[in-house]
Amino acid sequence: MKMAKKCSVFMLCAAVSLSLAACGPKESSSAKSSSKGSELVVWEDKEKSIGIKAAVAAFEKEHDVKVKVVEKPYAKQIEDLRMDGPAGTGPDVLTMPGDQIGTAVTEGLLKELHVKKDVQSLYTDASIQSQMVDQKLYGMPKAVETTVLFYNKDLITEKELPKTLEEWYDYSKKTADGSKFGFLALFDQIYYAESVMSGYGGYIFGKAKDGSYNPSDIGINNEGAVKGAALIQKFYKDGLFPAGIIGEQGINVLESLFTEGKAAAIISGPWNVEAFSKAGINYGITKLPKLENGKNMSSFIGVKSYNVSAFSKNAELAQELAVFLANEKNSKTRYEETKEVPAVKSLANDPAIMKSEAARAVTEQSRFSEPTPNIPEMNEIWTPADSALQTVATGKADPKQALDQAAETAKGQIKAKHIGK
Numbered sequence: 001m002k003m004a005k006k007c008s009v010f011m012l013c014a015a016v017s018l019s020l021a022a023c024g025p026k027e028s029s030s031a032k033s034s035s036k037g038s039e040l041v042v043w044e045d046k047e048k049s050i051g052i053k054a055a056v057a058a059f060e061k062e063h064d065v066k067v068k069v070v071e072k073p074y075a076k077q078i079e080d081l082r083m084d085g086p087a088g089t090g091p092d093v094l095t096m097p098g099d100q101i102g103t104a105v106t107e108g109l110l111k112e113l114h115v116k117k118d119v120q121s122l123y124t125d126a127s128i129q130s131q132m133v134d135q136k137l138y139g140m141p142k143a144v145e146t147t148v149l150f151y152n153k154d155l156i157t158e159k160e161l162p163k164t165l166e167e168w169y170d171y172s173k174k175t176a177d178g179s180k181f182g183f184l185a186l187f188d189q190i191y192y193a194e195s196v197m198s199g200y201g202g203y204i205f206g207k208a209k210d211g212s213y214n215p216s217d218i219g220i221n222n223e224g225a226v227k228g229a230a231l232i233q234k235f236y237k238d239g240l241f242p243a244g245i246i247g248e249q250g251i252n253v254l255e256s257l258f259t260e261g262k263a264a265a266i267i268s269g270p271w272n273v274e275a276f277s278k279a280g281i282n283y284g285i286t287k288l289p290k291l292e293n294g295k296n297m298s299s300f301i302g303v304k305s306y307n308v309s310a311f312s313k314n315a316e317l318a319q320e321l322a323v324f325l326a327n328e329k330n331s332k333t334r335y336e337e338t339k340e341v342p343a344v345k346s347l348a349n350d351p352a353i354m355k356s357e358a359a360r361a362v363t364e365q366s367r368f369s370e371p372t373p374n375i376p377e378m379n380e381i382w383t384p385a386d387s388a389l390q391t392v393a394t395g396k397a398d399p400k401q402a403l404d405q406a407a408e409t410a411k412g413q414i415k416a417k418h419i420g421k
Helices: 014-021 029-035 049-063 074-087 098-106 125-129 165-175 190-200 223-237 250-259 270-278 315-325 328-338 345-349 357-366 376-380 382-393 399-417
Strands: 039-044 066-071 093-097 140-145 148-152 181-184 203-207 213-219 263-268 283-286 300-308
Touching (some): 074 093, 074 098, 093 098, 098 376, 125 300, 148 270, 165 223, 181 250, 190 203, 190 382, 203 376, 213 399, 300 315, 382 399
Parallel strands (some): 039 093
Antiparallel strands (some): 140 300, 148 263, 203 213
16 A cells, blocks of 8 residues: 555464464563563554454463553654654554565664564465565564455446456446546556556566565566556546546545546555445445456555564563564454454455455455565655656656656666665
């Protein structure tokens, strides 16, 4: 989800659940006694603390400690930690987007976690990878999300849904009249446009053999990326997307058109399930469509995690808490309270979770998706790429010209801000 910027399949038995509750570094009796009477501070996401209420109470009882939970917007917590951590007023455990991990580690804001491989293996590969920097672990995955397709069942039925993006283009050509539209997406932003560009061979960063990102290898302007951007441009050029969904207010316009019943389908994310439900829209949710080459549209996997502050005075206990909050049992409870899809593999087929259409869609779409790159150099991609895509959307530049300029700008900023730093 782009809120992370501004903002394999998920997710064995009772014995595993019990072992998860006790995973993490083993405390000796003296270590436990030394933690007695301690207080840990957890920064949780806004309106999400209900999801860990029972887990916190259990942890407090087991360790004879006090856990104070404070709600803060999760995408902004690292900003606050920069100030509050050194001042001694920050958290022991915080929650944050996976694509901020690299920057936070580079700035020395997070503690490395020492968690056994068998515990790490309980989570989806993508979610664990989002927490790794230089093959070291810095967080425990708590929830995952991807973009999905929302459609208005009063305008189009499930059986009528086009199977490919090109078919959605044809459908929109027949239905768009300037006030009502077929398919809409915020393709003037790389967060969404990458779903198309990568399907034709584009990419943000290349990868080394060990799976790490190579910031010197930028693929937002390769042949495949340009082909994808050309397809995107057709939707704007032919009047199938309104001008209002370009730019900063685009997301508000797109969501309003959907909630007003003026768009048959949009690309959004599970973060809008509650809002669309409250709006009274009779909607369905499914994975993103395929492309004409047979590949499914991809998406970025957003991962929320529990991380330990580098300024924590109780780092070992804080790690235990982070691992405990993210274990299988507590992840399922958290889902039941918040409806955020857990990152535990075994929960992918849990009936209580899979009865949710949104959870099923996120799970299926994740098969075609990758984590948002978590290295600091990603900060130099967003603005140039978005600017290029806006010129493509408005017809001020052809895709190759715009993306070549974006790549050069990004490379220059990476060289200036990161290489040799």
